[in-house]
Amino acid sequence: MEDVNANGGVVNTVLGPVPAGEIGAVAVHEALLSVVPGAEYAFDVTIDRAGIFEILAAKLRDFRDCGGGTIVDVTGMFHGRDVRLYETLSRATGVHIVASTGMGPEAMLGGYFLTPQTNPPTPWPAEKFADLFGGEVAEGMVVPRVERRGAAGLVATVATRAGMTATDESLFRGAARAARATGVPVSIRFGAEATHDLAVVLDEGLAADRVVVGGLDRKDAVAAGAPLEIARRGAYVAVADIGTQTGEYITDQERATVVRELVDAGFGDRILLSTNAIGVAKGGPGRDLPYGHVLTAFVPLLTAQGLSAQDVQQILVDNPRELLTVR
Template identity: 65%
Template sequence: MSNEAFVTTVLGPVGVDDLGVIAVHESLLSVVPGAQYAYDITMDRAEIFDRLEAALVAFRTAGGGTIVDRPGMFHGRDVKLYEALSRATGVHIVASTGMGPEENLGGYFLTPQTNPPTPWPAERFAELFSAEITEGMVVPRVERRGGAGLVVTALTEPEPTATDLSLLRGAARAAAATGVALSFSAADPAAAPAISGEEGSPRVVIASADRRDCV
């Protein structure tokens, strides 16, 4: 793409002038982390594809061009499904890396040798997220595919935890190192931009900042 500005989609880089109308905060799939792998939960992939295909075709017919899928690594992200949907509908799909808040993390992301267990350091999260952007998103236990075009996280309400802050710093470092945008949902929308600025992340999207006004 030479010097043209681009965004990484599940089917590769797309020039910003070719993205069209963008829906910036969507969830093609959203499940409790890990639920899609539970033995007692059935997910009909054909039905999921048909429903999402119909929604994306309607979006494109209405003038839409790009969907930004924001759930991150563990809320149902399905890279192969997104690739198939993008090819079938012509809608660009930007997938995301990242995770959070703390309550949605498994013990793997804590350091068990400490008492109580402490979160991974920010740099370890940064390495994980950066690899998903530059080397491809992990398809569990199999391979990496494509690349994430966004790094996301969320902070615990009403007060971020130590793990949340480590995640946020790691996400901001990954965004700064790779050039993608950082998106976060925050209990305090003013605090997270300050932290992301400290870590050198220049492009920030504040998600769900209006939800209190909708109650």
Template identity: 70%
Template sequence: MTGARSAGSRTVNTVLGPVPADDLGMVAVHEALLSVVPGAEHAFDVTMDRAEIFEVLARKLTDFREHGGKTIVDSTGMFHGRDVKLHEALSRSTGVHIVASTGMGPEEMLGGYFLTPQTDPPTPWPAERFAELFTAEVAEGMVVPRVQRRAAAGLVVTAAGREGMTATEESLFRGTARTALNTGVAASVRYGSDAVGELDMVLDEKLPVDRVVVGGLDREDAVAAGAAFEVARRGAFVALDHVGLHDEFHVSDRERAELVVELVKAGFGDRVLLSSNAIGVAKGLSGHELPYSYVSATFVPLAKSLGLGEEDARRVLVDNPRHLLIPR
């Protein structure tokens, strides 16, 4: 068995196999290596030169390592550019641990197969079918198309659209929670329109609250509603995972840094996770062009200037991701 629990309770699944949790070091907990809009690989104007992709990603991972980074979590899930063999080669070449994920979402990014009703009368895919699909990627290894299963996924991820959760997205969230419950890996959910309500949906599946990450909590609407504090109060992890991005939907880095300091002062320092959602190589979409070292090299010093202590900075960058990634 390849799954998380077979390797022992103090190891974490990486693409090169289980590693001791204490070896993870500083973690970039929600990034993307290669991100491909489904179908873009077949477009006439999109090149998929694997040697070039490898070179770009190796350079970025090496920079991350030189700035103290040791582990990166690729949170793209299934079918959006996740390439396990590429990840394996990158990890061997750069010395950076890579934790890959299973899961999918939001609905608008799903392939037609997962949106095709296969029951009579027609209904969306049920949560249990998604759970079976995702659980196998943890327990038996991630699928490499037309080849085999390889390394086990170390996280299960999903997301909902901002317009409000669809029936398929509810199945995804519940299936993600069941996968986490079945395998012991954590569930990472990028909220759509109601961070607390969608957390409650996941918890309705009896998943312990400390095995859940709620992402996207540095969005303007989430910050205005105080969602990060309510999610942390419940006991889930709070992911401010668009560090470096300031657009119509997300707050500025200064506002993020102030939020981090406020969360720590409120006693929630052990619930905070930081990441950039940076995309190393993007195909068919606009890349979020930031170095993977941005959080530690640029953002954390800003937060320290606003009152974040050294011990709390280490907790956010090292301790909290480690606790999240150890299967329970």
């Protein structure tokens, strides 16, 4: 039997460990099925699994045809993650799918994760979150009423937009401990201040190169110089909302400039790209962008900025491979 560890380690996918060298171009921050917790019980929401499969299969085949190899789903535990569906999609389309454990921000947690006997309720301690997330890597992801399935490939968590709360901090620390114990990386979306939120997970002894910081293409982050500062601290800079060019986000042209500036500063090995698209959304707003948008629409902007084919290869293939390899 072939040793999957023989060629530089493995990546945890929903179909099991895959040699890291085989995952190809990666979209590192996407959602396949996003379901607001409880939406499945609403009178006006229909969960048609066959229909959802057909929609997602078409989008994944399009991604594959654009040159994509792997989709990372960062929805975590309670926002629609459907491991059995993802297994079937991966087999049908040939696209590797890396699923995540984790949760957040505080407002999206159920009362189960708070201690109601206190006033005000206090969050679970970080160690309980660490055990929960770590179990989904070491023992497999939990599927309701079914045994555990494949191992999660990363831990994903989000801070409250107005600023990290005590519950968010417990989540971030638990995510960092789980990642450190299991060898998978952490993907965080910062709240109000990227460097502060990164410092929380690094305080748990997690190496900076095991952390992805998303949301760094927000206008406030760019104005504060956060992309360059996060790269200087050794973490990955996720330009993860490509295709969104209104509201609090910069334009794709401005994103291409940010990427070029990072490359010029010597941080080409710390850049990751994605669209944060939602394949199917139930109970909340969608983000109906092709998963291949980075490959078809954004890469030409990078080449126009003077990035070489080698630069693009590093950002789309080499960097996510290094990140997702279990260590």
